[in-house]
Amino acid sequence: MFINYAHRGASEYRPENTMSSFQLGIKMGANGIETDIRRSRDGLLVLFHDDTLKRVTGESGSVSDYTYAELSKFNVYDKSGKYTDKIVLFEDFLKAFSPTKLYFAIELKEKNCEEEVLDLLEKYNMREKCTITSFCFEYIKNIKKLDCRYKTGFLCDAPDEEKISDMKSIACEEVCPKADLINKENVALWHGYGFNVRAWGVADTNLMERIYDLGVDGMTVNFPDRLEEYKKQR
Ligand code: G3P
Ligand code: CA
Numbered sequence: 001m002f003i004n005y006a007h008r009g010a011s012e013y014r015p016e017n018t019m020s021s022f023q024l025g026i027k028m029g030a031n032g033i034e035t036d037i038r039r040s041r042d043g044l045l046v047l048f049h050d051d052t053l054k055r056v057t058g059e060s061g062s063v064s065d066y067t068y069a070e071l072s073k074f075n076v077y078d079k080s081g082k083y084t085d086k087i088v089l090f091e092d093f094l095k096a097f098s099p100t101k102l103y104f105a106i107e108l109k110e111k112n113c114e115e116e117v118l119d120l121l122e123k124y125n126m127r128e129k130c131t132i133t134s135f136c137f138e139y140i141k142n143i144k145k146l147d148c149r150y151k152t153g154f155l156c157d158a159p160d161e162e163k164i165s166d167m168k169s170i171a172c173e174e175v176c177p178k179a180d181l182i183n184k185e186n187v188a189l190w191h192g193y194g195f196n197v198r199a200w201g202v203a204d205t206n207l208m209e210r211i212y213d214l215g216v217d218g219m220t221v222n223f224p225d226r227l228e229e230y231k232k233q234r
Pocket of ligand 2: 034035036049107
């Protein structure tokens with residue numbers, strides 16, 4: 001099944017990685033949500049993309065410098081500055097969305113989150129409906145060591161033979177290549193290896209349409225409405 005992942009929610013239109021962004025993504029027809037995991041100073045897992053708070057909240061420092069109580073006072077702004085929302089706890093996200101039919105891409109942004117992410121995913125019966133991803137191969141390797149029943153995806157550019165072999169060695173299920181590096185030949189190659197192919201870095205509608213037509217199995221988009229519209233035309 002093709003998955004239209006609302007990337008950090010419908011982040012083109014709402015503050016990324018917040019409830020309003022996820023909810024709008026669902027309303028626009030996304031059948032998946034992608035989000036990013038970090039840890040607060042008091043050890044709670046929260047949804048946040050950047051290394052620092054500056055770009056989306058205007059605050060100084062990083063998520064790890066603040067307790068969740070402190071983080072929850074900050075506003076997260078959308079691109080236009082028109083909408084604001086709050087930083088979300090991973091567990092609250094799971095409470096809200098695990099009962100749905102959505103599929104999830106959970107990206108590990110920091111080390112030492114693997115065990116707790118798995119505990120929470122188990123608690124909310126998420127095993128069959130998520131893929132745990134990272135740009136850091138070690139993190140997904142650790143996931144497989146802890147529980148090989150969880151699907152993993154490796155975020156990369158376009159993997160060379162060495163990376164492919166690393167992925168095979170841990171039975172990683174999904175290659176997540178950068179969208180503008182995808183072509184007909186490498187999609188066929190990766191499918192031939194048995195990987196699911198899910199793109200990231202879909203910067204605009206033209207790229208979205210091109211890789212959709214190449215037969216990828218899913219992509220993360222900031223504008224899930226445009227992808228839904230295109231799917232209807234094909
Ligand atoms: O689709 C995964 C994508 O989210 C990876 O890039 O920078 O948005 O985490 P980034
Ligand atoms: Ca991400």
